[in-house]
Amino acid sequence: MSMAGAWRRILRAEWIFHSFLVLVYLALAVLLLRVTRGEKERIRLLAHSEAEHALFSAATAMRNGLPAEEAAGGRLLGLGSYDAEGRPLERFGTAPAQVEAAGEWRWHTEYLLEERRRTVSILQQVGRPPRPRPAGAQVEAPSPRRFPRFLYAEVQAAELWRRERLLDFSLGLWLLLSSAVMASVYLLYRRGARDRRRLEEQKQLVHLGEAARTLSHEIKNPLAAIRLRADVLARFVRPEGEEDLRVILQEVDRLRELTDRIGDFLKNPLGDPEAVELAGFLREALPLSGRRVRLEAAEPALVRFDRDRLRSVVDNLVRNALQSDPAGGEVLVRVLAGKAGRAGRAGKAGKAGATLSVLDRGQGIPQAIRGQVFEPFFTTRPEGSGIGLSITRRFVLAAGGGIRLLAREGGGTEARITLPRWRE
16 A cells, blocks of 8 residues: 555544544533433422422411411421412511512412522412403402412422532533543544554555665666776776766766665664764764864763764765855854753753754755755755755654754854753
């Protein structure tokens, strides 16, 4: 399977899993909300039923000449009876001084839930509706006794309110825990997907490495033969053919260097790391780069890096710096030693690890392509291979560091590498 096909398969599987996870979470949340709403409605109906029972018990007690306060198991807070105009006939406790009478006769019961007081109140209309008098019937004298038309009762419902609050708390806790579980499952899956992508990349790199090694071997043998024949021809070539021979030798060397760089790119980026003192290492390596390179290292900085790969990193950066300045300006290599620990992104010695910077006075790198220069085979020079900076970045990241390209003050570019200090 190709790399693109493998990536599409992994991304499709991730999308399916994410969609399934979201649907499951939403379905469970909707189900729980419906169950909670139904349970709350049941609690409210139970509160209404208890209020009606308390009102009936109080009315029965009053009809039997018993104290209404003792009705409903002592949970009755207020009781009152009111005439058709809403004026009180009898009341005690929290019963209001007057109730609002209905404009027209209708059987109705009103409930009021007092969350602050944790009580439930009921106002119920009682009695018989007035009947129209037959034509010619005598009008009876009004009775001095007023009959109740409304009954009011207020009952304690603290236990029901506690159950409702517990239900709300349980709902919130479930949503919180389920969100945490879903997030954990999502993160675990993302980690597994990342590992699968890395494994797929490693497989592709292994196949690519095998093909590249075979191709490099097949290229190097003819190149060696061409180089050998060209050296022999150099003894007999006429002056007018020396330029052509020089081009042949130059292109042979360039192809051989390219095959070597491809081999570096495909090798294990970590290598065999060991403790390396940057200043001393650079004092040995930089003289090979020529007189245009100057080293600044105020204090020793110990890092953990494979020596061969570190040499490749320095060679790539210094070579790019030298080639970027056609005027032949000086290249500065600077080492700053910071605190031991993890390398930071700032590249400041006082806050992060050791910093290795290569500074030139070349033309600089446009901001638009600064993020592409580390991609394999990306180059702005016709004679460049476009693989040096990619190799450099792989080696630096494998060592736990970071690399950035910055605009140098006054013109030019700074390639800044930040590496964790080695703990002795």
